Amino acid sequence: MSKKGILLVNLGTPDSPSTNDVRRYLNEFLMDPRVIDVNPAWRTVLVKGIIVPFRAPKSAKLYKEIWSDTTGSPLMHYSILQRDALQKRLGAHYMVELAMRYQNPSIDTALDNLKKALVESILVIPLFPQYASASTGSVYEKVMRLVKDWPTPPNISFINSFYDDDLIIKTFADNARKYNPDSYDHILFSFHGLPQRQLVKADHTHSHCLKVNDCCQTITDKNQFCYSAQSYATARLIAANLNISDDRYSVCFQSRLGSDPWVKPYTSDVIAQLAKEGKKRLLVFCPAFVADCLETVYEVTEEYGAEFRHLGGEEVQLVESLNDSPTFIDALERMVRNSIQPSPAASSF
Template identity: 40%
Template structure:
């Protein structure tokens, strides 16, 4: 038996808020065929010809609003989380990012130098989507095949309904709601194009994006992002005993003009005050660490939008980040794998 080690992977971040660094990062991210899944030549023209000439400047300005003195919040939080985990687990642990200079390849090299040949990969995404969970796993597999042939890989499945994950998410929400009089909770998940749902359906017929397919048992649910998001909300609602009518789901972060999963978070934020919802808490369960999509898009832009349309009070619920209970959950997964 070989030596065991753990590889944690999150999304990634530009090296700085300079436009050139943001452009380089977006180039790698958006050229990923699992993120923008159109033929290569079309993707090349769209990304290199249009998006990279306009978006980096806007994105750099957004990153500047949330950047910490130590660097990117996503990276800094992920590093702190990894350090806490290292103190609890007696195994080599390396942190990699799917995009950017903190690459998965660098992390694998780090494990290799420590003599690791059996790798436990934990994609830090609770839900399965081709543009997040799947691209991490496939990238790791490609790297092993090409450069780390002596290594084997075990993957932690998407943990959207893991009872321990649900428990710590619910506790985190409860703790942060203390002292905040809310009349509604919005579960805002990262959006994906609707076509990704159809593409990820192994049956080819189950997913219809209607009111019933996510509720009807199917093999398709193992790779259905929409179903898994709804299941997370359902499990948390049950855990917390939330009343019907005091919460809802939405999807944020659209790109391009294709139809994405609905309802859209920004539309919900605009409509809620008119519906009598004046004091809102927003939680983002698709993320385990705060990042651009939570700190800028929700805590800043979302709040501004909600208040502008007549809302009175708004609370962004911070992600699990380096929460001790969350560290303990991942520790348990590692120890279970280690003992097998």
């Protein structure tokens, strides 16, 4: 009996924290035209001539801070656990493969494994709760580019986003409850940043993004695929689950690159303002990530923590990501079963 293929795809991680491996990872990541969406010649100069030569050695040092000798990077560690847990849940009639958009295990290899297994269909789940052209869109493009030359490709479908999935929201909220959110002065929802121009490109009406007051505060037909609008929606749902009032939390965006304007407000600016207001203890969510990684474990806990303390604050507590939470695996299993109808041959199982 044919199996159904499931392809989980996360962003990626270097093969090791060595400068060479980090350089290789950054080159592949930043040369993606959906990530740095500028003229190809300028992108090459910018990435290979400026960003990577200076950033690779610095990033390698940071990766060494979070790297485990036994399990490697946190992102890889939790991604493997997610794959294995989902495979166990789904059973023998499914084949779950894990890939990284950049570096290893590659999408090429994962798709080849599914092809060799003669799966009857492939459901691709980009592991990004909020849709962005630079993440989910890039996975779409890569997968379709690889399978377009297959003589007989199976049915292929995608999960677009899951920013408002109730089980995802519950997992983040449950992770926070152990820290007693009411005991913190303020709650931050810090999402990965994107250039504003990428949000504008997602507005097919050309009349909403950055042209309407509070354009991201409510999901509508016009901004339903907007990364920022989906991020605000995720934050609202988690806050509601925890009974956090609007005045006790802020939404912000981290990890800027270059001089062009990125999605605002910036996390560093919000932290500075909260310190100025006399806030001492911050609880921080990073709901753009399904697995802890450099941007959560180090950037929030270490860099923003040090910045906040320097400005007079006392504590920045990270709420861990979805990682290998059984409730997150519940969510993935539900996505699969709701997206793939059982074949007649499998109906008795």
